[in-house]
Amino acid sequence: MIILPTNRNLADQVLKFSSWFCGLLIIGFFCYLFIDIIWHGIERLSLNFLISDPANAGRQGGIAPMLVSTLLLLIICISIALPLGIACAIYLAEYTNEHMWFAKFIRHSLAMLASVPSIVMGMFGYAFFVIALNFGFSILSGALTLACMVLPFIIRSIEDTLRNIPQIHRLNASALGLSKWRCIFQILLPMAGHGILLALVLGIGRAMAETAALLYTAGYVTRMPDTVFDSGRSLSVHIFDLSMNVPGGEPSAYSSALVLVILLLLINASTHWMAKKIRHRSNK
Amino acid sequence: MSRDKALHYSLKFLAGLSVSSLLFIIFYLVSESSIILQEVSPTHFLFDNNWHPTEGEFLILPIVLGSVFIAFGAMVLSIPLGILSAILCQFYAPVWFSKPYERIIEILSGIPSVVFGFWGVIIIVPLLAQIEAPGTSMLAGILVLTFIIMPPIVLIANNAFINIDKIQLQNAMALGMSRFSIIRYIIFPNAKRGLLTGMILQSGRAIGETLAVLMVCGNVVQFTGNIFDPIRTLTSNIALEMAYAMDLHRSALFLSGLILMIVVLVLILLSEKLETSTKSS
Secondary structure (H helix, E strand, O other), rough: OOOOOOOOOOOHHHHHHHHHHHHHHHHHHHHHHHHHHHHHOOOOOOOHHOOEEHOOOOOOEEOOOHHHHHHHHHHHHHHHHHHHHHHHHHHHHHOOOOOOOHHHHHHHHHHHHHHHOOOHHHHHHHHEEEEEHOOOOHHHHHHHHHHHHHHHHHHHHHHHHHHOOOOOHHHHHHOOOHHHHHHHHHHHHHOOOHHHHHHHHHHHHHHHHHHHHHHHOOOOOOOOOOOOOOOOOOOHHHHHHHHOOOOOOOHHHHHHHHHHOOOHHHHHHHHHHHHHHHHHHHHH | EEEHHHHHHHHEEEEEEEHHHHHHHHHHHHHHHHHHHHHOHHHHHHOOOEEEEHEEEOHHHHHHHHHHHHHHHHHHHHHHHHHHHHHHHHHHHOHHHHHHHHHHHHHHHHOOOHHHHHHHHHHHHHHHHHHOOOOOOOOHHHHHHHHHHHHHHHHHHHHHHHHHOHHHHHHHOOOOOOOHHHHHHHHHHHHHHHHHHHHHHHHHHHHHHHHHHHHHOOOOOOOOOOOOOEHHHHHHHHHHHHHHHHHEEEEEEHHHHHHHHHHHHHHHHHHHHHHHHHHHH
16 A cells, blocks of 8 residues: 555546446445355255255255365375475475576476466376376376466465575574584474465365366266265366256355355465464564 | 485475476377377368368367457456556555455455356346347356456556555655656556566466356357357367367367467466566666
């Protein structure tokens, strides 16, 4: 927020008016969207909706298998992407500078990876995990594809945290004769704990919002998955399928959308809380 | 080998592993689409009568144009909306308004695009159908895509406005420049590069958006300039046909994936170029 002098003239008034117009338009749209989803979504939302199987192609029944599939997808995705992300972030932040060609290569590749369109990522997942590695349409294939998608964001977030740790800690460590190994595992990583948690939650939020990459990797079977080699339908794919392929599926789609939005709001709130905590720490 | 050295090399290996998927993506796109490039001459993509890939007709041009129109339309609508509301947030609105407003935008930018798409199907399409049937149209796609890419644009613009040279700003105020002149002549030129880089990256996202566009656009392959006509984009073409595509058809879909990827890569290189040229100047 920058406070500027308020001497008024015509151009100023026009800009003021048009920016308020845009702002209120966006707020109005936001309220409309949320009230609409809450209003229609709350009708079918109950504990029963969350814990029962879908019936009649999803028109009746609940979303229990989708919640389980989504959870499995997230767990596998994060348990692959987070360790890999931490390793890559440590390498970039602690072992490289701007001029090393390998670091440049990694950085450029990550920037590109971050902007691969999700359907292209889905094609790759289909060709590689589903067919070449023979995982079939399965939660495992979907989760691996999601892991490729969220990895660049996790790496950037953790690398930023590591780079924000004051240099003095590294100097102290080497003055005390600590090895790089101990410096990383006993000083830097514990200090970056909140940042890693933040990256984790950001990754979960991204993975949960993803749909297109899952269509041809995790598939859209509505059954409760028994193992990770079963096909499973995530919540977002469920909303897509209900609104496109199931006439009369709107009430269930509304309720599923409400569940998904509530979950993402919780994630947003927790990232805010964590970011605040990190800022608080670095100000100390 | 010491423990430190082992750590260094294993971290380096893992870093390489994390970007290896990009190489695989490019490898698959190129190798799968090379089948059709070898067997079908490129003129087919531009001059065939229609898109009937199972019958050997590969007219991909209208689908490419569909993607371009929709992404362009959404950028045209969302850039002024986004920049103006960032101006409101930074310079005109009182704090009690701008703080929650920023928060709302942030939440909006995290909403899955499938929810926007669903909402488009329920609300926007019937609304447009009242003006001109069938409702599932290019305009519906543009509107839904606008809602999807506008929140990140506001966030980018906010950032660009915050990161300006404070000294210049203070000088301008000391000179007694009016609020409008400061925004127009100091803040805007300062933030221009940041805005431009962000916009370029967002247009990549607009081109790549899939399901929300698929849900509201009607997906008819045709040349049209009428915004009330249904249209198909490259991304929805892949999503719709991947399930049953075989041989040349499948290869044609990978080719459209490759086109998408090339467009996005060019946009990234462009924004990186802009960024480095700012640093050096």
